[in-house]
Amino acid sequence: MSTRLSSEQLSSGPRETPDEHGAFPRLDGDQIDQIALHGTRRPTREGEVLYAEGDRDHDFFVIVSGVVQVLEHGEVVRTHGPGRFLGELGLLEGQPSFVTAVVAQPGEVVQLTAAELNELVRNDQVLGGLVLRAYLMRRAVLIGRGSGLQIIGSCFSPDTKRLLEFAARNRIPHRLVDTDNDGDAEELLRRFGVTVHETPVVVVPGGGALRNPGNRELAQALGLHASSPPSDLADLLVVGAGPGGLAAVVYGAADGLGVVAVDSVAAGGQAGTTSRIENYLGFPAGISGPDLTERAVLQAGKFGVPVNVSAEAVSFSAHDGHYVVGFDDSSQVRTRSLVIATGARYRRLDLPRLAEFESTDVYYAATIHEARECRANPVAIVGGGNSAGQAAVFLADRVPRVHLVVRGADLHKDMSRYLVDRVMSHPRIEVLLRHEVVELLGADKLDGVVVRDNQSHDRRVQPVRALFVFIGATPCTAWLSSLIALDEDGFVRTGEHVTTDDAWWHKGRRPFPLETNRPGVFAIGDVRSGSIKRVGSAVGEGAMVVRLVHEHLSFGATT
Template sequence: MNAAAPQRPVILAVDDDPAVLSAVRGDLRSRYGRHYRVLTAAGGAEAVGTLRQLKVRGDATAVVVSDQRMPGVAGTEVLTAARQLFPGVRTVLLTAYADTEVAIGAINDLHLDYYILKPWDPPEERLFPVIDDLLEDWHANNQPSYALTRVVGSRWSARTHEVRDYLQRNQVPMQWFDVDSSPEGRQLFEAAGQDGLPLVITPDGTALHAPDVAALASALGHKTHADGEVFDLAIIGAGPAGLAAAVYGASEGLRTVCLEAMVPGGQAGQSSRIENYLGFPTGISGADLARRAVTQARRFQVQLLAPSPAAGLDLSGPYPRLELADGAAISAGAVILACGVAYNSLGVPGSTELEGRGVFYGASLGERDTVRDEDIVIVGGANSAGQAAVYFSEYARSVTILCRASELGAKMSAYLVEQIAGRANVTVRCGTSVLSVEGSERLEGVVIHDAATGVSERLPASALFVFIGALPRTDWLPPQIARDGRGFILTGPALGGRRHRTADGDRDPFLYETSAARVFAVGDVRASSVKRVASAVGEGSVAVQFVHQVLHG
């Protein structure tokens, strides 16, 4: 092995064909040799041995690129070993066209990140873009220790959960210490002054005691205030619909601001893996999709503000005017409402008292480590619940899905139903509902009722994740914005023939335009929308075309 600088992450290339190995080594070193150690192994067994040595030495391993057809130890076995030794490593399988079925199987079974058909010439088109993308993903989740934000708090604290969830969803590299069980956590708490938990220590050494999200965002340098008060386009919400609108609007020359009440990504940002979104054959986590979209939006000079909740919408003037929770105001030629939805409250005895202390709404992927080897319950029968069940089954001792419907496939995609069926530690209980949750300082059990048998029973559980439908975030909007009986915003033809009066005469509302001229609604907040990421992205991008028409005629 090459004794290069130990601080550089490793890219390992594996192939038993000397000519192929030489080619891939040459290509990788020409592109990445300055910032990474490009190591090679002339076969599967040698590769596994190299990976073990890297693990023992504590060397960071970013990407493993392995051929599939090798005697003794195949490529999929090498990549499996790599994932076991380095859980965050990115994996690429080199394969011939005849072996693409093996690669597709590895995507499903091993969570393979990518496969590349041989030969990969020219590497500038077929190899480097793949490796660049995987390295960006790896770095987003693997920062050096000096760049980590450290959090000290109790596992059973609602405020600690809020802080960890905020950091995790923003993909802020974090090290977590449970003050109840970590000696190092207690030492940090004592050294910082014991002024309250959770304690957050930023990479520059600033200590924050029990910060709210706004204070945390400010300390981390997140942008929360706009540079100016007048924009061409203002977007409320930075989920897939809002981010798509922001990218398309700014890329077409509109001065664009996007306001997000909490964390970019919306509900989709909490998904552990979205596998049916076009263009990502290996799937993509909601957080990674949000990170990419945010990067793309900022590249086009979108002012993305988060957290920056909207408090009101003034429609009395010629142009819409947004009133923000911090007292600021923004005027825009057009507004796109992409404010999304919030999960319904469970509304059973004990659920309010234990929220954040074992009862969670949404996936709360930051709780991955706290559910390890525990018994957990997931309530819901749609895709979000299924994705959470698959994700947490990798860590929890048991996962029980409670679903009111008679079968899981009623609202869940078939691919998720199949994955759940293949998980030995996942149990599905259809026709069941939650009667109450139990616990004093934390969740200890869930009482459920089976509608078919009429029997109620108690399930021991340390965590309960709730996905039981959602209501739109529209209570801040003025009455001029027409909504249906559940609060979802009506647009276009759903307005029942309502007309907009303009300087050029009356006209019909555009497809995604609301009952207020120049105000549009897209994504989950819109009545009768399809609750899928691809649909939200499509609506956000199409709405921008109508924005151009109201701005420029």
């Protein structure tokens, strides 16, 4: 791109911005030469725009000499010198750029296309790992800074919260411009010719505005693989992209199967909303759910399988020797085998007025996005399992007080020992055993909760501004109709727990482990009856199920 900015738009005498916890490493000469083997060297000119906010599939640049400035909305936020490389995670995932990169002092760069960069990341363990780690950190920096999308709307609007949650679940940098409290909101609305009554509005990279878009429309604008699933007959359809589903996608595609992957909201499932997973093998310092998800999505992409989001399964049937899954956009996928990995959704508290506050101050995930919304106010968390404990520890480092409300008498019953120790020793966490929330207080915003001691029946008010709920989950199986056998709680029966019927007599075998009452239909992860609610076990089931799919296909995929 040869576009130039005027000298008034560039800072005079730019100084390089220091590294930020490894997000902006400096390459040495040998590493630059190695990267240059995959691309081209070329000179740069002062004022040249290397890529602009909103650009898709822009190139990757390593600065050999000279200085490049990074701008957000016209303001310089970072300055890079020789040895630094540009870009962030969206470059690897085909998303639009959230920033603009401009040459402040002329010099030389090494330039790679997005395809050449992906090839480098896939095949060079050292350089690829360095770029990937930096890009993951840079995405976290953007998210923490509230860069990226601007979602203009009232904090009391359910659609505003829906859009905020969609952006958060898909790890898209964003910030809320609150029409009730933010002075910039009116000017932004005037700029786009939008009235308050037409909000929420999403300002996407490049300056376009979407008026109250649906999740699918926003996903398409952000390059989140929101195309309709392919109509060709697939070897394997994976519905649900939590850790188990993503593992099935990666192992299936690596084995040469024709795989289609679909999720109704975002890759990652409930694990993707977890601030830190500390007991997953191979990560002694722990790993955040979003980081684990991003790595898995990139790995699936490495084998040529994008995860289609905002496509919710609504029907399931058997037809002409294969299975057909229908989606809410009227598309269908025909497949020889199916993995059900739709997981479970968190249960809601049975509380008066809960719906009033769910659009503003009640949350079912605890990530940096939700922590930012709490704005340094005290919070309450309901639940006694690992999800509640992880949320308590994460939020306690960001808010002044966390009240953990647990119905049971012992944290050790449902929470891992290491997590119990961290919760009990944290000075800003108060644990209320044998308590439950019985009332929500406030008018338009949550001002507090009433908790009741289940032994003495005493009540007291906790002055909190947000309520986080982690009280178990309900399986996402309504779309399976009556063709798939479920247990009494609605989870999918598999293996020895299914009863064979007429569909099995011609197969000459019993159901495989993880296989349902329909040959070639498998269930993994939280949606499966009797599953172990751990990330590691879900990933293991995702790997195991691919071998069972091969076994099924070798018998012939007749339904």
